[in-house]
Every structure is written in C-alpha cells, then in structure tokens.
Amino acid sequence: MSRRHGPRGKSHFFTRHSREEQQSQSSESGHGGAYSRRPPGLKGKEIGLYYRNKNREKAQKKNTQVLKLLPQVEHRIKSILNDSKIFYNVLPDKRSSFEHSNNYDYISDSQFKRKFLEIIHGDIEHNLAKAMIMESKLQKNSEMDRTLLNEYKEKQTQHDYLNMLKFRMKLPTYHKKLEILKLIEDNQVIVISGETGCGKTTQVAQFILDDQLEAGNGSITQIICTQPRRISAISVAERVAAERAERLGKSVGYQIRLEKIPSREQGSILFCTTGILLQIMKTDPALKSFSHVILDEIHERTIESDFIITLLKQILPKRPDLKVILMSATLNSESFSKYYDKCPMIHIPGITYPVQEFYLEDILSFTGFKFPEPPPEPTGYRKHLKRYKEQQHKHETFLDFILPYVRQLRTEMKYAKHVIDQLRNPNSENLSLELIEKLVRYICNTKGPGAILIFLPGIMDISKLNRMLLESGCYPSYKYIIYPLHSRMPTVDQKLIFKEPPHGVRKIIIATSIAETSITIEDVVYVINCGKTKLTRFDVNKNLQTLEPEWVSLANAKQRRGRAGRVKSGECYHLYSKAREMTFDQYQLPEILRTRLEQIILQIKILQLGKVKKFLVNIMDPPDMKTIDLSLDLLRTLNALDKDEHLTPLGYHLAHLPLDPRTGKMILWASLFSCAEPVFAIAASLTFKDAFYCPLGKEEEANRKKLELGMGQYSDHIVLAEALRRFENAHRRGNAGQFCREYFLSFNTLKLLSEMKTQFAQYLCEMKFLDSENPSDRNANRNSNNIALIKAIVCAGLYPNIAVVRRSTKQGVICWTPEDGCVRTHPSSINNKVEKFPNRYLTYFTKQRSTAIYLHDTTCISVPILLFAGPTISTRREKGKCVINNINFSENIICEPETVEVIQELQYALNTLLEYKITHPATVSWSTFEGNLLNAIIELVSQKDEEMGFNDVIGNEDNNIDEEFTDDNFD
Template identity: 55%
Template sequence: MLGCGKTTQVAQFILDQEILAGRGSTCRIVCTQPRRISAISVAERVADERSEKCGRGFSTGYQIRLEKKLPRSRGSILFCTTGILLEWMKSDQTISCVSHLVLDEIHERDVLSDFVITILKGVLPKRPDLKVILMSATLNAEHFSQYYDNCPFINIPGFTFPVQEYYLEDVLELTKFRIAEGTASREPQGWQKHLKRNKEKVSKIQQFKDWIAPHVRQLQHEGKYSPDVLKSLSLPESEELNVELVAALTLRICISQGVGAILIFLPGWSEISNLHRLLTESGKFPSCVRKIIIATSIAETSITIDDVVYVIDCGKIKMKNFDVKNNIATLEAEWVTLANARQRKGRAGRVQPGICYHLYSKAREMMLREYPLPEMLRSRLEEVILQIKMLCLGKVRPFLEKVMNPPDPRAVDLSLRLLQTLNAIDSDENLTPLGFHLARLPLDPQTGKMILLGAMFSCVDPIFSVAASLGFKDAFVIPLGKEKEVDQKKQSLARGCKSDHLVLVEAMKRWESLESQGRDRGRQFCWDYFLSSHTLGLLRAVGHNANRLKVETPEDGRVCIHPKSVNEKERYFESPFLVYHLKLRSTAVFLHDTTVARPLPLLFFGEGPVRWYKDERGFGVISINSTVKFNCRADTADLVKKLRSRLDDLLEDKIAHPGITDWSSNSEEGKLLRAIVELITSEDEKVKPVGRHYGDDDSDSE
C-alpha cells in the first residue's frame, strides 16, 4: 500500500460512506499516528482536502499531548497519537464512543501500538460493532491476520511512479569516489585483539568475509566495474557511513541530473550537521538552484515532499535498544530493514519517475532483515507495566505473553524490580497509591515521582518545567553551524550551578519575566538564547568528557557526561555524586541531564532503605545501597532514619489523601518538611562520603 494515499483517504472514504448511508451522526473515526508531527500534518491535509478548517465545528481535527484541535463530536475524523488512545482506554476500555478505529503505520511496531493491538484483541468480542483497520505501507499482513484469528486483509496497489535503484558499487563508479583504507586493514593484529573483545564486531567481519567478498569477486568476474571500485568494495570501511561520499553524490546529482529535489536519509543529528557543513563550505552549491532535504527516518512516512525526485539512502538508522544483559539503553546506528528501504525508495516516486541511491552493496541488501524488530523487544517496560495494572489486565507476565512478539522475560523482571524499588507496585504486583498516581502521569515513573515530591515540597513550578522537558521536548534549538554559540548561551544560563535541569528552570524564569513585559521581549530572548518559544509555552502549560573527569556508575564503570550538558566541561564538584535522567550508549555510555547531588538529599530521596552500621575499621556508616554510603555518627544517622521514615509515611498519606501541604508551625507535616529542608540546606558536615573527598583536584577526581 505504498503511495496509495491510505493515510489521508481511508478515513475520508469511511466518513463519506457513513454519511451517505444515514449513519453520519453515529460515526466517529479515530486514526492513530506514531508521531505528533504526523497527526497534525495529516489532519491539516485532510481538512484542506475537505475545504474545511481543522478543529472546532468541522469534520477533521487532531489531538496530541499538550495540544489539540478537536473536530465536532460526531460525523468526524480525529487524528491522534497512540498514547492519546491509550489514555482514553483507561476510563473506557472498550472505547464506546468510537465507531471506527484506524491504526496507521503499524509496521513500525512501537511499544504503544503493540500494546493497543494486544488490548484490542480482547475488546473486539465485547464490541462486535467496532470496526478496526490496521494500515501500513510495508507490512507482513499475514502475520497480523493470523494474530487476529485469520481476519481478512487486502492489498491496495500503490500509485507511485517507477523508481530506478542504484547501489554502492554504482555510486562509486558514478562519482569516482575512493574509500580510504583504515586501521582495520593496516593493523590486523590490532583488529584481532579488538575482535576478541567484541563478539558483535567478529560477527560483522565474518559476514563481510562470507557475503561481501564473494560479491566483489563476482563483480570482478563480470567486468562491470573499474578496479578502483572493486578495491573500495573489498574494504570493511565500505560498510561504514561516509558523509564525504554522500556530499560527492549530491554534487554529482546537481551537476548531471535534471530538476527535482534531493532527499537524503541519515541516522541522526551529528551526521546531518556534518553533511550540512560539507555542502555549505564546499562553495559548489549555488542557492536557489535545487532543494536538498537532509532528514532522519522521520521522513519515511506520512509526510510527502512533492518535488522529491532523488533519494539518497545511507542505509543506516538509529534505533533505541535495551541491552537486557547489562540493563542499559543503547542508541546506535544499524542497518535499515527492507521495509525501511522500500519506504525511502518510495519517496522518490510520488509525483514523477525518480532515482534512489542506496549506499550499501547489492550483497548487503540480501542480508537486511525484512522488518524492524518490534520496539517492545528493545525497550524498558516500566510504563507498559503500569498501564497494564491501570487497565486491570491481570498479572504482567501472562498478559505480555499474549503480545504478538512477547518481550524477553528478563526485561519484564528488570522492570518489575525497578517498580518495586520505586514503591510503585508491591510484591504481588498490586499498584500502590504512589504507583496509581505514577501510572496516570504521561511520564516515566522516575520523573513522575519527582513531580509528586516537588508538589509536596512546594517547588512545583521549576520541577514541572524540568519534568516536561525530560518527557516531552528539549526547549533549546541547535541551528546547523551554531553548536558552539548554543553551548555558550547554556553556560551563561547555568550561572555556575552545574545542573542541566536548572539551566532550563533559569531559561523558563527569564522568559516568563520578559514575556510578561511584552511578547516581543520574550520572543527576542528566545532568539538570543536559541530557545523555542513554542516549546517553552508548552512546557509552561504543563507547569565524551573533554577534561577527563572520572565519572562512574556501578553497572558500567567509566561513563561520560554528554557534550550537551553544562557539566561536561566542569573540573570541580562540591559533591562526588551526580543524578541523571537518562543513560544512553551510542559512541560511549553518556549521562544526559545531570545535576550535582549532595549527601543528605540522596539519603532522604534516594531509593533503598536507610541503614547504619560500623565498618571493619569501626567507623559508623549510613547507606541506602552499596554505592551511596557515608561516614556518619550514630546520633546523626538515627535522626536521618527517623525523618526518612516519617517522610515515607507522609508521602504515602499524601498520595492516598491528596491535599495542599500545610506549612504552618503547629502542623506535623509542616514541622517535618521544614526540618528536612533545614538539614538539607545546612550542608551538614557530619555526613561524608566513604573513602572520598570533596574537591579532589587531580584528573581522576569524582
């Protein structure tokens, strides 16, 4: 169904037919999209086709997190994200107000879509009148049909124009580009050492020997390509993403091909930025001559750029995965699937015949997977588990076994364990009062707990800003070529606080102050500090380490603070502990969004029970786990334990009986919270990290 107009037309066909049949007043069509931008753009396109406006009183609208333009309640089409649909199902699991449900782009197999698909299998027997349509341009339809008890499926021929395909060998011949031989070929002993440490690399090199090398020999036998091309193809480096080759191919298209825009697919921002710099600094691309769009996989679906004739497919895509063995999220570029490749190719043939250049060999294409691995097999599952409990779907493991492709049981166990540590579920998988509230928040449970604590301690505004940014979108915009300027502006907002979270709080505070003096002043502040006023508005509505600083986590050993962080270049910290929102492995293990944390807040708000004991030297130690522990006197430890216990009791009581914090002097909760605040702000010198010193000035200070 590639290029057949399914996303914009199917819902309209249904609505028009229902109106003609006299059932318009009972027709309410909901069409889900995996991305916010798709839901908005498709809704606006459909409204335009119907000669209407999008939203109130008209037949078409959209709803995404924090933003909506709802259509009329009946005889209408609503485009929304899958998460919005799931929120409705918490209060109305059978979605009784929906007559037709269209789940689009399900080939992407994101967690929420698979979750909804699983729930719907149980809903349909209760709602025989509900019409469910699963749609995708590249889909193993038989697989989905079998899951839904062999339901019927149809294939609609696409209306794309023919697209001529070229592969890496063709591109190298066309551009005369030569791939440089790297250390992999020149230092075989080093490679052998490296391969022993990395089984994945061993597998890749073995694949290269088994598939690519015979392919090169076959091409040599056929005599179709020059010796230089064959030499480049025989190098392992030919399988790496090469932005210089992309730039050379782009220039070749501009010089030798007819009119038409060029759409280039790259894995992420770093590659986009590098290519943009190469193109702009080369001086070979006059402006106003040809449109060149550089994008990630987001341009594969839903959004059509009408004048694209040439597609350059780098063959790589960044996929977020979850390493169950090491309990860490990863974000690394990997080979596209055949489904991705077909989508990318199809972008070149929407309005006229086109050309697609794949920057991988024909042999590599034969090794590509057919479809992407479902996200549920490569993600943490805490949020899914909380939704299972909220929807009263029973025990977690039996439900997840019903999913079309069930997740690894080890991943389920890890997520259950974390939720128990957070006190979100008990040992029998029942939601605690805290877990109930965390499940209702559209955030990961750690961020949700931060919000609840922020409410208790009456610092809601800054915490909401931080939470919204972590869970929704970074307010900072990084224009190509302006990366250093953005970093300087963030450092100025940090004002030495050594916290990415508080940088956002400061930005929000200044913007709100200036905005109150006039929208032009707020807009100018956003322009000066590379901030998105739109994102700040939405946030408000929701209320490689260069200096070799040694940063470690218990699970990973040495890690890096991400270059985007204001702490990345810091050499001195008042405390040896950092808290972070996200740990992600790409070129290294990076900590994102870090804040320096002192001992007492860790003892009061960290996860794990407070214990006091004497070590082998006879010194008193207070701890909450094997990593967070401090030398501490017995009387100080006793005070902390009592306050922590009472704080835990208060948190439970507040969650079960929500209400405004009573800070008055005769209030028990006020006395407790003030005592904790006074202790934290006094920076009590009686508590010291075990075996560590603040402000060590050597290169390995922590």
C-alpha cells in the same frame, strides 16, 4: 532558616558562589596536585599490597565517621514534623497502614481519592461490563441521519468535491472500494495491506463514512483512525477534509498531544496519534464513542500500537458492533491476521510510477568520492584486546559479503577501479555527510526540477548536514530552500515541508524516518536514503539501553524508495551497496522487544489490566520476562508501584505524564518544591538530548566552556540547566546565535528544550500541581536558586543509579556500581577529569557500554541527599549507632540514631504530603505547615557532609599511577 528562599530574579536561578568555589573545579581538572606517591622500588604484587593496605586504612577511618545533624537543625526539623503530624492526624500506629495496605484510610475522602482507589482496585473485565451499561454517545437519531445524508448528497453536487472525486477515483484503493466495504460488513476485524501511494490512509475511512451516511446510519457512526506521528495525523486530516470540500472540524478532525481540532461527534472521522487513543481508552474502555477503529501503519510495531492491538482483542467480544480495520504498508499482514484468529486480508497495489534506484557503487561513479582510509591494524598485545577483537570480527563480517560482490563486479567490468577500491574500504559502511553533500550537489547540477528528500538517522545528523549545506555557499536562498524535519519540531514548523516553493527554487528536506509513511510531499522526485535509522535497544543481561544508528529493514528501504514515486517518476539513491542490502532483515524488530517497559507498565496499571506479566504474555511478540522484572523493580524503587504491584499515588500521576517515569518524578517534585525552571530543563535534556556538540580540533575549548557552565558544582545536570537558562536570556536579548557559537551549543536543540519546558508546565498546570502554564512563573521558582535541592530532586528521580567514586586517573574517573563493578565517567562529562570530589557518590541517567561501561552524565551528591532521595531507609544497630542497610555499596554509612529517625520521619512526611496533594490537588502554600515541611526537607538536603561530621573528600592518591585502570584493562 539560613537558606535563601526568595523568588528567582530575571537573570539567574542559581545563587552566586564565591570566586574560589566557582574556580575550584577548573583548577582540579588540571594536573600537578600534591598527592602522596607510593614508595619507590615497589614491584608487581608489592604494589597491589600497598594499595590494599591504604584502602583498608581509608575504610577503617571512614567507619569511624558518624553522620549527625547539628543540634539546632535537628530541633527545628522535629518541631516542624510535630506540627505536620497534628494537621494530617496521622498517629504512629497508622504507619503500618501506609506501608502495608493500599486502602489509604488515613487520607480524607475526596473525588480524587475515590478515582485513585477505583484505579488501583479496578479490573478491565469489570470496567468493560460497567462501560457497556453506560449510555453511548452514538444513539440512533433518524432526524440527524436525514440531515447528514442530505448534507452528503448536497456535497456531491459541489464543484470542489467533484474535482477531488476525480483524483480519488484514480487511486488503486478506490478500485477496491466495494470489496473493502463488503469485508467490513461481514467481519469484525480485517487487515488491509497496501503499497506506497495506493491511497488507503486517506480513502478507507471515507469509504466507511460515506457508506454509513448513505445507509442512514450517520448518527451511530464515528470513526477513529490512528497514525504513529503527529505530522501524519494532521496532514492526513487536512488532506481528507480537502477531499471532502470542507474545513477541518466538521466531518473530519484531528487530535494530537496539546493540539486538536475535533470533528463533530456523529457522522465523522477523527485522526489522532496512537497515544491519544490510549488516553481515550482510560475514560472510555469499551470505546463506546466509536463505531469503527482504524489502526494505520501497524507494520511499524511501536509499543503503543502493539498495546492497542492487544487491548482491542479483549474489547471486541464485548462490542460485537465495533469494527476494527488494521492497515499496514507492507506485506506482513499474515501475522496480524493470525493474531486475530485468521481474520480476512486484502492487498492493494500501489501507484506504479517508476522509481529508478541507484546504490553506493553508482553514487561513487557519479561523484568520484573517496572515503578516509581505515587506520592500520593494531600490533603486539593490543590486537588481542577485547575491543580490537570486536573490530576485527566486524571487519571480517564486512569482508565476507563484500569480497564476493567485488569479484563479481570486476568480472562484469561495470565499474571503474576506484569504485571497486572504495567498496572494499570499511569506512564505506559509515554515514558520510560529506558524500551526501556531494551527491546533493550532483543532483542539483545535473538533474531536472524536483524536491530532494534526504533520510538521516537523527536530529544531530540533520543539524550537521543543514549547517554544511548552508555554509558551503552552493545553495543560495534564491535557488534553494532547506527544511529539517523530525518528530521533536513544533507541528507548525513540520507543516512547512508541504509548502510549494517559488518557481525555480528547489526544496531540500532533511528528515528522520518520520517521512517514511503516511505523508505525501507532492514535489519530491529525488530520495537519498542513508540506509540507517536510530533504534533503541535494551540489553537485559547488562541492564543497559542504547540508541544507536542501525541498518534499516527491507520494508523501511521500500517505504523510503516509494517517497520518490508518489506523484510522478523519481529516483532513489541508496548510500549502501547491493551486497549490504542483501544482509538486511525483512522487517524491524518490534519496539516492545528492544526497550525498557516502565512507561507501558504504568499504562497497564492506569488501564486496570491486572498483573503485568499476565497481560504482556498475550501481546503478539511478548517481551523477555527478565525485562519485565527489571522494569517492575525500577518502578518499585521510584515508589511508583508498591510491593503488590499496585500504583502508588506518585505512580498514578507518573502514569498521566508522557515521560520516562524517572524524569516524570523529577518534574513532579520540582513543582512541589517550587524549582521548576532548572529541573524542567534537566528533565527535558535527559528526555530528549543535551544540546552540546564538539567540533573537531576544538575539544579542549568546548570542554572549558562546558566546565564554566558547571559553576564548580561537579554536575553535568546543572550544566544542562545553566546552558538552557543562559540561552533563554540570550534569546530575549537577541544574541542567542552568538551565545550558541561561543559555548558550542545547538540553537535548534535548545529551542526544542525550551518548548518542552513549557509543555511540562502545561501538563502540571492541568494536573493542578502548578497554577500557571509558564515554567518561569515566580511562584514555581521560589527555590530555583538552591543547587543542593536541585541535586536532591535529580537524585530522587535517578535512584538507584548511584556510583561510588574510587579514584581519578589520567584517563578519567574510575567509579564502582553494585551491578557492574568498575565503570568510567564518559569523556564528555565535566566530572571526567576531576581530581578531588567533595563527596564520593555520583548519580547518573545514562550508562552505556562501548570500549568500557561509561556513565555519560553525572552529579556529585552528598550523603544527606543520597539517604533522603532513595527509598525509605532501614538500619541495624551496632555499638549504639545505626548502620544504613539499604545502600548497596561496599562501605557502611553510620548515623546517630536521632539523625536516622529525623530522616525517616521526613521521608514519611513527604510521602504523606505527596499523597495529600494528589488527592487534594493544589499548589503548595508556603506560608502554612506545607511550606514549613518542605523547608525542613530543603534544610536537610542542603547540609554539607562536613557539617554533619562526614568528611568524604575523594581524589587521586597517586596522580601518576594509572596502570591498574588503563583502557586495556577495561577491555
């Protein structure tokens, strides 16, 4: 074959392109191309008719193009397909079995096949009944009970334990110990709500364990306690072990993703994330390994915690001996009690260290800060456009609550005129890192010792503020130590926040909402609450998902304030006015009501919980039925579910990956096709975020650097892979910082993405799709040079996210999607200024509405990639040719019958190979039929459109005419 299949070298995984090819996109992104112009003198309707006729001419020309494989390529692929059929022993009449049945009779028997069939044919009732007759690990053992009791009594004489006990006895929760134990004894489910600092997270599990040890029940006691975050699970476990005067791994342990120190199996407490408990329930559906389940921080209403709460309701009747304790930091315990048939509740007050609160009006008085002036109001026709109307509505809503408050402040004469003026400025509602930096400086210069904890919405805000503080020169390392804290950081870095700084050094922690609950940073005295948090929202009517900063709830604000009063009196600075606080919701909307549901549906299936809608309707706050339908449709398109809502073999593995199913499909295909590094980099960037930033005043330079990383491939996804590849090379050479500055990339984000690649490799190695946990392993990257293959894998994961390029304008590229009509490429995309594409189709991951509907990341793909990466194609016959039926676009794709047959055969062969690898897990043997089959697929997707008689260059036919697609029309 003509392609290159050698292993990736140390310095690159993409093939070198000719100088002309690499420079083509740069030259096309400028202006002045030689394009035909409309005739002069046309006006109004005449212009529309001119373009209509040109489009008709183009469509007529396009319908005469027929997609056809080169004869030698077609012959080679057919030969390989024949060999593959012989191996699989798949006869043509078995095809119906593959398409219309889930018996999978054609796959030879194996342990994995039996497990898979058990999953797709199983149900929760049968599993619970089966689990109940299985022998439990928690068996009564009198000798062990005596041993554990003696150990506990001996502990009570130890100096370290007694010292810790003195501290514990001061906690409000300790004063409720007997009442809590009595409620647990008399009821199967109880709800405990407790104020910040009451000690419920560290004490309740210990009360239960000690009570059971004293009662001689140590051998039948194992407590599992969930936390919403990794750092919480680890820090609470370490704290509880310290209070019990022992090391982790004895009566206390923890387990998080890819890291654990397990406790002993009896007479113990295991702290874990909610995700880990879900994983445990896959193999232990009745939770026979545990006597008590404690769900902490349930007020956060994550999908996972809501999911477990619903599952437990099904388990409890089968396990009357199982005790469930729900713990919430806020006073919304009534809703949980009601869900569990009005189970009893108990409330614990917090430690009453006073926390003095300051609001924006106070902070403006302290700092004298001034916000930028708002832009002038639009005039003329622009003020009637949709986006300006939305801005005007937002401004009017702001004035509705701020003007009465401002009048009240004027009457009270509490604040200076400049403070009143700033409160009326709409920009006072926006997050200002400059104000935060000025406030930090004010605290450092005027307040006593103590750490400062700053809450920000996301990692990029954290990175920017961190850089501002370091570059200001006002926070030298001998006086200040600055720690960023967010969920994507390695746990070893997260734990640094607990380290006490040297005498005379002030600690500054810049965190997301991860620091709101469950962790106590002993020396925090000052909290700066920006008032914003990043929340995922899903617009079911537009099928659009967003992740935008929003105002926190009152419950969130209370939690943040409480961080300042954990160990002594503190101060909390809210960066919003008291008037704005009055508009806050009481609690956050549950996550299940504001996000897509693909991952949770896969969990429902792997746990054998039956039909999705039937299960989800029983959740505390059931999601919209239309949201469920959209997620089911996507999973069917990805071939993760079949038409009967059963898991496919691919869906079985996607359900075991902690990823969005689309990126999960990408990394599975990457391991199969041996191009791990680039695809893992793309999947990590799409799962988390890309590492690019754009400094003010350097937008053009940043875009040029981004374009350079695109290597003429018309692909934002290739840019993501190339950026991470070059970063890792620079990191090995010791000049990663310089590289990041030159290409406007975030060092911290790239470091996280690199670590995520390794995590992916670890998962796939555990699943036996890779034979090494190293994503750079040669055997995992033999095809990492092949950009067409990488694009095909990206498209396979993102399908049906396909857009058709319509035309290029000065404002950007105009595309069309079946569900939205006209959409734009986002200004941050390297394809935004392209004037001539080699193909008309783009695949994308993120589509969001702001001033228009934007595609944020795009890759230009060929027709062979589009046809192969989508679901199994169907056709109709017209005049001896095949017309593709299932591509939902306005123009037809016409193929020679032989070409369609080859593509269909390859798709079927790949699906069969995927199922075979799942039931017989092992890496691909490239010297056998497997390698030949995959090479045939690679040859197909590597075909260029023009090689197959499909000349599809798309560009701007009139570079100077943009009136049809101006920003205003998009509004």
